Amino acid sequence: MKPSVLIIDDSKTVRQQVSKILENAALSGSVFEAHDGIEGYKMMRDNHPDLILCDIQMPKMDGVEVLEAARKIKPEIPFIMISGHGDLDTAVDTMRKGAFDYISKPPDLNRLLTTVRNALDRKDLVVENKNLKKKVSKNYEMIGESHEIGIIKDMIEKVAPTDARVLITGSNGTGKELVAHWLHEKSQRASAPFIEVNCAAIPSELIESELFGHVKGAFTSAVKDRAGKFETANKGTIFLDEIGDMSLSAQAKVLRALQENKISRVGSDKDIKVDVRVLAATNKDLKKEIEEGRFREDLYHRLAVILIQVPSLNERRDDIPLLLRHFSNHIAAEQGTAPKPFSQKAIALLQGYDWTGNVRELRNVVERLIILGGKEISEEDVKLFASK
């Protein structure tokens, strides 16, 4: 399909010149024209053109304002600024504000066509990348239509766009990590890094350097300067997984980072400012850990601005049929085989199980059934291969 182009210029002559050039080169499908910035903004919003050519000096709303407003709602639409005499500096500056390029008045045929072609190519690329990103998110699909999972999804929608710290709790395999990924992907920080730290897996004497980095010579094995996870996550999200397993001394250091939004590398007293959103998760009962002196209460309150409690699978058995189908499809796709359906009786039996390992356990059971069971997973298969 031919791309649509919006030309925003208060001069009718320029609009006609540009539109004629595009038409003759058969570059555009439809051309919309707007005679000032405000009209241009509205047409951009309502018609979603593939490309915008926009004059800089215009009454009411100038080209820079249109560009800035458009970047907020439709950042993928490329802008080519049309610059008159005397606003070349502004034109150059618009590129820093996100314009793709600029051309001078009166528009030169070749230069205009090259710029338009390049801008349209780039747009295809941006859209492709977006689709790619959606595919990544598919790995973190959250299956479930139960009331319980609905509450979690609603919370994610509300909380994700904010910078609030979130503590995610729930027992093993309930999907805490999944929730953390969603909070990041649905936030303004989605294109910045998501850095995961498994606090249980890092020995307590190494955790400070892991989180905050170190300078050369800070300890024997510190042979060169190294940035920590907080610095790497700058502008993005850090996910402190299994925070309940962090030692008390590491907790004290994390507390400082959260209080002051700055860190210092081990062996250095220079403060480094970081802009990081902090998410944490644990399967421990932190209230109990606090009572028993293993977790700092002040840190708890810093982390748990928002608390998301992921329900166990036993609390949302309605979702089990959906999850069975989802994992059956998923595992079959992984193995390059056809997905296996489950008989009604098999589903009912699995729905009655005590899923102490939650969704992870269910996934493992489906995998076992697909490998060992018949073409359709029967009640017998479940009894034989998934008994507990």
Ligand SMILES: Nc1ncnc2c1ncn2[C@@H]1O[C@H](COP(=O)(O)OP(=O)(O)OP(=O)(O)O)[C@@H](O)[C@H]1O
């Ligand atoms: N609602 C869901 N839909 C689809 N898959 C899910 C869902 N919840 C969890 N899973 C899958 O189950 C597995 C376990 O989830 P996850 O790692 O997020 O759990 P967790 O709560 O972090 O577990 P742990 O406490 O053991 O660290 C993952 O493979 C995940 O993709």
Ligand SMILES: [Mg+2]
């Ligand atoms: Mg986890």
